[in-house]
Amino acid sequence: MAYSTFRNSRIQIILLILSLYYCRATVDVSSDAFIKGHMKPLGSHREPLAVEELTSIPNPKTFYDLYTKPGKPVILRNAAKAIPAFSLWTDEYLSEKFGNVQVLVEEGKKENRSKGNFMTSLKEFVNSYKTEDLYVVHTVPKEMRAVDYEFATYEVLRKQILDAMLLRKxxxxxxxxxxxxxCEVGEIKFIDVFSAFDKDKNGKISINEVHELPYGQFSKLFPNWHYQTEESNEMEPDRDEL
Incomplete structure (x- = not known):
């Protein structure tokens, strides 16, 4: 009886070994394909999601409702170009507008604490950084954080044009x-305006061409356009009701 039990157990062990050997021969467990995403970039275990792209920056409430709250990814294509600093902050502009602002500067792109750092005016830095190994390591000074009003208002016009082109591009x-x-841009020289936007010279204006026209050039095309603030829809109460 004991011998029979031992014999059966030995047969089961042999069968188990043979089964494992067969599985090893037919399935390469060392292969990256055995487990989807193994040894691949994070997220490779699933099919990639289609990510929506926007060509204009939505207002904060729309962005929160449509993307932040539901956790939906979105690409803001060329969004940096809508930031005032992208077009405004040339060396000349910084020197003229914020030349007296003090900033912290380090010597050398690679950190070297033995050289230390020092404060200097932004104008001095702008005049030196192209010929000397200097780098600003300062946070954006408060004087430079306010959005230029004129720029902001002209970006309202740009957004109106972009919104009108959103469907056909x-x-x-x-x-x-x-x-x-x-868009009530006022009196303009349309031929000059169209030519300025028509970068590809194909007789049509693309939504990207509207996006990419620099602020300085954009604002000069519409000298008679004025930003109109939204008026309140509430009617003034009759004096008899007060």
Whole structure:
């Protein structure tokens, strides 16, 4: 009886070994394909999600409701170009507007604490950084954090034009003229305006061309456009009701 039990156990062990050997021969467990995403970038275990792209920056409430709250990823294509500093902060502009602002500067791109750091005016830094190995390590000074009002208002006009082009992404000369009329840009030299936007010279204006036109050039095209603040919809109460 004991011998029979031992014999059966030995047969089971042999069968188990043979099964494992067969599995090893037919499935390469060392292969990266055995476990999807193994030894691959994080997230490779699942199919990639389609990520929405926007060509204009939504207002904060829209961004929160549509993307932040539901945790939905989104790409803001060319978003940095809508930031005032992208177009405004040239060396000349910084020297003229914020030349007296004091900033912390270090010598050498690679940190070397033996050289230390020092404070200097932004104008002095701008005049020196191209010929000397100097780098600003200062947070953005409070004097430079306020958005330039004129820039901000012209970006309102740019957004109005972009919103009008959002569906088709492209506008013919006739369509673009109508868009500008609807935006109430005032008196303009339309031929000059169209030529400035038509970077590809194909007789059409793309949504990217509207995005990429520098602020300085954009604002000069619409000298008679004025930013209109939204008026309150509430009617003034009748004096008899007060």
């Amino acid at each position: 492209m506008a013919s000369k006739q369509k673009f003229r109508k868009i500008l009329l609807d």
